[in-house]
Amino acid sequence: MSCKIGRLAAWAAVSALAIVASAQGAGAEPLDLKIGALLESTGPLSELGPPAEKAINLSATVANKAAKDAGVEAKVTIVSADSQGDPQAALSATRTLVDKGASCIMGPSTTPESISVLNGITMQRKITLWPLASSTRLRTVKDDGTIYRPVPADDLQSKALVKAIENHVGKGKAVAIIFRNEPYGDALSKSFTTDWQAEGGTISSTISFDPQQESFDSEAGQAVDTNPDAYVVIDYPETYAKLGAALVRTGKFDAKKVFVADALSFAKVPDNIPPEALEGAYGVAGGSPTGTDAFKAFNKLWDEAGGVANASYTANSFDAAILCFLSAVEAGSTEPGAIRDKIRSVTKDGAPQFTIETLADAVKTAATGKEIDYVGVSGAFRFKDNGDPSSSLYDVFQYQGGKQVKIEQVNVK
Structure with a gap:
């Protein structure tokens, strides 16, 4: 009997080691x-x-x-x-x-x-x-x-911008596009133009600018002179501090008509951007399914860690x-x-x-x-063959009181 018990114990020990080895990989x-x-x-x-x-x-x-x-x-x-x-x-x-x-x-x-x-x-x-x-x-x-x-790549972000403008301004409206003249701005402005016109909308003006220039007054004046139903702004925070100020100075600018791309998505509007340049503005950025346990767990981890606010x-x-x-x-x-x-x-x-x-x-x-x-x-x-996501959920947000408030989500493919 003692020999049998000994053999069983040895077998159990070997089995336990085998389980660990299979989980880690033998000799790994x-x-x-x-x-x-x-x-x-x-x-x-x-x-x-x-x-x-x-x-x-x-x-x-x-x-x-x-x-x-x-x-x-x-x-x-x-x-x-x-x-x-x-x-x-x-x-x-x-x-x-x-x-x-x-x-x-x-x-x-x-x-x-x-x-x-x-x-x-x-x-x-x-x-x-x-x-x-x-x-x-x-x-x-x-x-x-x-x-x-x-x-997601900007061919999907473009579609999200279209949906956001249709939902909050309407279909078939006139849109002015203002973008920084580099790959992000150029490609997204072209994609948006194609997608917006395909839905029956019009482009009142397309205005590009050099991010290194000192003044944006000329571009701001061109944008507001067409009196568009909405603006699409594709820019980075550093330059929008200047461009936004120029738009406000025209006296004809209404930030509630603005729809920004994801590079201008942040939890709180930076202090160097005039509040009037973004208050009431809408924007889009890639989002996460908010009803999942994973989303709730991530937000809990984020809050417990302290420090900077969550962002796109x-x-x-x-x-x-x-x-x-x-x-x-x-x-x-x-x-x-x-x-x-x-x-x-x-x-x-x-x-x-x-x-x-x-x-x-x-x-x-x-x-x-x-x-x-x-x-x-x-x-x-x-992932598609090229490593890009094949579809995406986008947050549509609005700046209220200087903070980003998510108001809806849209699916695009």
Whole structure:
């Protein structure tokens, strides 16, 4: 009898070790994953830097807890650098992150920066780049399957702007477009013109400006002189401080007719932008399904962490970092190419679904090499062949009392 009990105990011990080995991968080395955060800490989009940084740091906290709860030896560390809103500075910052061992890069926020980083370092090293840049111009370059955008491209944002204007101004109206003359502004203005005219609307004027110019009075005068039913403004916070002031000075400008693109989406209107330039203005930015448990859990984590207020695209940045982590776990490697090759395996339609609330279970499953479907805070990821989301939910917001208030959501494909 004692021999039989001894054999049973030995069998139980071996079985327990086998379960742990299958979860971690037999003989697997502990994963020490470093995720690079290429932040807009300074420069024309500096309003976006702090929320993105907080979101990415939260992802590491959540990932490390999930790995511990799953019994999988994996650690995530965030390394950060400032892209400064400048292509050359972004490339230099990325080199710093790669030198520190970054296997994935979150950011940057503009297309020129993204292309510079892609061509200068990430494509060569098979490092996945997760830019918040939304311009369709980003898809005119070869990326060797290394770019995955956690935010929708501007061909979808254009449709969201159309729906927002139709809902709050009406169909078939005259719209004046004012945009900064660079890839983001140029491509989005063209997409919007096509989509708005296809719905029976008209364009009263299309006005571009050089972001480096000192005065915007001429452009502001041209915009208000056509007396449009609505304005579409495609700009960054730094320059809209000047452009918005010029529009107010015309004496003919009504901010309640304004619809801004996502680069002018922030929780609170910056102090350098005249209140009259945005009070009552509408805007669109990629949103997250608000009724899900994942959304509620993320917001709770955000509030508990303190610091900067939540803003547009924080959930997208968070999800992108989690996808990098899960891909590394499934690959059993922090080698950039191995992570790249698993992105679609952790967002597999039809595979077992997991969210941040069940992330430990996702880690256990991914560690066995099985496909999973991580459904993020910002929704399910159905990447097209080019790495862009195939559809998106957009928030339509309005600035009330200097703060952003979400008033509805629209689905676009």
